[in-house]
Amino acid sequence: MAGIRAQQKQKTRQAIIDAALNQLSAEQSFANLSLREVAREAGIAPTSFYRHFKDMEELGLTLVDECGLTLRQLMRSARKRFDSQTSIIKVSVETFMEFVEQNPNTFRLLLRERSGTSRAFREAVAREVEFFRLELADYLETESKLPTDVARIQADALVTITFNNGAEYLDAGEHKKRRLIEDTITQLRFIANGAAAFAKEEDPTD
Amino acid sequence: MAGIRAQQKQKTRQAIIDAALNQLSAEQSFANLSLREVAREAGIAPTSFYRHFKDMEELGLTLVDECGLTLRQLMRSARKRFDSQTSIIKVSVETFMEFVEQNPNTFRLLLRERSGTSRAFREAVAREVEFFRLELADYLETESKLPTDVARIQADALVTITFNNGAEYLDAGEHKKRRLIEDTITQLRFIANGAAAFAKEEDPTD
DNA sequence: TACTTCAGTGTACATGTGTTCGCTGAAGTT
DNA sequence: AACTTCAGCGAACACATGTACACTGAAGTA
Numbered sequence: 001m002a003g004i005r006a007q008q009k010q011k012t013r014q015a016i017i018d019a020a021l022n023q024l025s026a027e028q029s030f031a032n033l034s035l036r037e038v039a040r041e042a043g044i045a046p047t048s049f050y051r052h053f054k055d056m057e058e059l060g061l062t063l064v065d066e067c068g069l070t071l072r073q074l075m076r077s078a079r080k081r082f083d084s085q086t087s088i089i090k091v092s093v094e095t096f097m098e099f100v101e102q103n104p105n106t107f108r109l110l111l112r113e114r115s116g117t118s119r120a121f122r123e124a125v126a127r128e129v130e131f132f133r134l135e136l137a138d139y140l141e142t143e144s145k146l147p148t149d150v151a152r153i154q155a156d157a158l159v160t161i162t163f164n165n166g167a168e169y170l171d172a173g174e175h176k177k178r179r180l181i182e183d184t185i186t187q188l189r190f191i192a193n194g195a196a197a198f199a200k201e202e203d204p205t206d
Numbered sequence: 207m208a209g210i211r212a213q214q215k216q217k218t219r220q221a222i223i224d225a226a227l228n229q230l231s232a233e234q235s236f237a238n239l240s241l242r243e244v245a246r247e248a249g250i251a252p253t254s255f256y257r258h259f260k261d262m263e264e265l266g267l268t269l270v271d272e273c274g275l276t277l278r279q280l281m282r283s284a285r286k287r288f289d290s291q292t293s294i295i296k297v298s299v300e301t302f303m304e305f306v307e308q309n310p311n312t313f314r315l316l317l318r319e320r321s322g323t324s325r326a327f328r329e330a331v332a333r334e335v336e337f338f339r340l341e342l343a344d345y346l347e348t349e350s351k352l353p354t355d356v357a358r359i360q361a362d363a364l365v366t367i368t369f370n371n372g373a374e375y376l377d378a379g380e381h382k383k384r385r386l387i388e389d390t391i392t393q394l395r396f397i398a399n400g401a402a403a404f405a406k407e408e409d410p411t412d
Numbered sequence: 413t414a415c416t417t418c419a420g421t422g423t424a425c426a427t428g429t430g431t432t433c434g435c436t437g438a439a440g441t442t
Numbered sequence: 443a444a445c446t447t448c449a450g451c452g453a454a455c456a457c458a459t460g461t462a463c464a465c466t467g468a469a470g471t472a
Contacts, residue, residue, distance in 0.1 A: 005439050009449065029323050031238065034429065047431080048450045056430095111321045115314070115373055117235050122377065157367060157393040164366045167321055171328065187363040190400030197399055198392075211469050215419065240459065253461075254420045262460095 013052045015042045017066070020059060024105035026170070029112050030060055061124050064113060067106045068128030074099055075132070079139060088143075089188045093162060097181055100166045111167050132159050144192075146199050154195040161187050219258045221248045223272070226265060230311035232376070235318050236266055267330055270319060273312045274334030280305055281338070285345060294349075295394045299368060303387055306372045317373050338365050350398075352405050360401040367393050 019041035023033055035056050039046045053059045078095035082088050100107045110128065113121040137155035140146055146154070165184045172180055225247035229239055241262050245252045259265045284301035288294050306313045316334065319327040343361035346352055352360070371390045378386055 003440095005448080008439090012449080026325070027323055029237075031235075032323065035431095036429070044449095045451050046429095047433095047452080050431085051449050108321070112318075115317045115321070117233055117238065119232070153389050153392050154396065156389065157396060160367055160370045161363060164370060183359050183362065186359050186404075187397070190360065190363060190404065191393070191396045192400070193403055194396030194398070194400035197403065198396060209470095211418080214469090218419080241461090242459065250419095251421050252459095253422085253463095256461085257419050 009052075012042070012044060012048070015044070016049065016052055016059065017063065018042070020063060021105055021109075024108055026104075026108070030063070030109055031112070031116060057118060057120060060113070060118070060121055063109060064121065064124040064128065067103075067109055068125070068131070070103075070106070071099060071110075072128070072131055072135075076135065089192065090185055093181060093184050093188065096162055096166060097169055097177075097184075100169050104170055107166060108170065111163075129159065129163070144196065146195065147203070150195055150199050150202075154191060157191045158188055161191070215258075218248070218250060218254070221250070222255065222258055222265065223269065224248070226269060227311055227315075230314055232310075232314070236269070236315055237318070237322060263324060263326060266319070266324070266327055269315055270327065270330040270334065273309075273315055274331070274337070276309075276312070277305060277316075278334070278337055278341075282341065295398065296391055299387060299390050299394065302368055302372060303375055303383075303390075306375050310376055313372060314376065317369075335365065335369070350402065352401065353409070356401055356405050356408075360397060363397045364394055367397070 016038060019038050020030065020033065023037060023041055024030060033056070035049055036046045038056075038059070039049050053062070074095060075092065078091055079088065082091040110125050114125040114129070116122060133152070133155050136158060137148075137151045140151040140155055141148060144151070162184060165180055165187075169177060169180050222244060225244050226236070226239065229243060229247055230236060239262070241255055242252045244262075244265070245255050259268070280301060281298065284297055285294065288297040316331050320331040320335070322328060339358070339361050342364060343354075343357045346357040346361055347354055350357070368390060371386055371393075375383060375386050
């Protein structure tokens with residue numbers, strides 16, 4: 001049961017996925033990527049595409065899932081392996097920007113489809129971002145001992161700022177990139193301090 | 207010199223612009239709007255389009271400019287007419303969300319082309335957002351008496367949060383919309399307080 | 413009135429698209 | 443060895459697109 005058949009199928013499936021990702025760039029979004037272009041790049045006939053995906057939409061959703069997963073794992077490991085010397089905020093931001101730097105097209109996919117034309121895509125990206133928020137809110141609640149809803153609102157803000165500055169990072173020059181990282185860290189600190197002060201005000205006993 | 211000619215030309219030019227804006231929706235972005243579709247909606251022959259715009263790109267840039275201008279004027283007037291009873295933050299957020307509610311397609315245009323495929327578009331939107339930031343930073347510097355760079359960093363964060371939550375507002379239901387406004391206000395307060403605390407720390411004499 | 417300008421038109425063409433259909437041949441099964 | 447499955451193929455299709463071109467006729471001009 002080597003499954004030569006299934007193995008080969010898996011291989012071209014991956015080829016299609018890679019082809020799609022490789023074609024993404026600043027000038028080309030998934031939305032205006034055609035089935036035929038993907039097939040060409042993957043080295044298969046246009047019609048063979050249908051053996052693996054019903055649609056370009058189905059392929060897109062697969063990509064979003066995969067990219068979201070990658071990013072989530074990365075951030076999770078960043079939170080785990082941060083040493084107590086450097087702040088968790090700094091580590092997270094640097095990790096995130098590193099990801100953006102090294103996978104610009106992956107990130108662009110999430111960024112663009114977040115406000116894209118297909119409801120399914122928007123929801124899929126929203127789901128990924130939601131994972132982020134929940135995980136971070138959870139972390140804040142237990143580590144910073146914040147009330148649940150303060151943690152949630154703060155987490156939302158942190159994710160929004162980071163994700164968005166990641167978008168700016170894409171088009172930035174070397175100098176601006178450095179400043180962007182610093183500014184992001186500062187902004188996250190503003191939020192963290194503001195939230196902490198707010199929580200204290202509400203419950204001074206803590 | 208009634209200029210019947212020029213008058214008529216201006217009229218169809220506006221018809222084209224309106225046609226384009228009317229076709230925008232959650233399911234249709236400017237990027238996948240074709241010249242022919244716009245012409246059809248505007249009630250002119252496809253080729254007549256060229257009498258007014260060199261390109262779809264040129265039309266798009268015009269739209270971005272126009273939309274940005276509208277939004278900017280709105281926010282500026284909001285800042286001016288806020289009565290001292292309600293906080294400037296609350297007024298600004300409510301004004302912004304009202305704009306998003308009433309001009310969803312206009313806002314969608316800015317939102318999407320911000321991370322779009324055309325460099326010219328991205329830069330145009332970035333320019334509009336930059337106006338926002340600068341005006342707000344200026345306001346913060348004079349009103350809250352913050353150091354220039356703290357004001358800038360804070361303004362960036364405020365704009366990012368507001369703009370982004372506006373995007374979520376688009377797809378939100380009635381209940382979520384109300385919560386979104388509240389959360390946005392809270393988040394902006396976090397930032398404002400965090401920034402103020404930071405500034406005080408740096409320069410306790412103030 | 414004769415002449416020019418030019419917004420708007422209709423035809424035409426080359427190009428790229430998604431998708432249907434029937435075929436092929438190797439892999440898998442009995 | 444005989445039979446089935448099924449990933450991949452090429453030809454063909456109907457369709458929409460951007461744009462070139464030559465045209466018309468009303469508005470503007472002298």
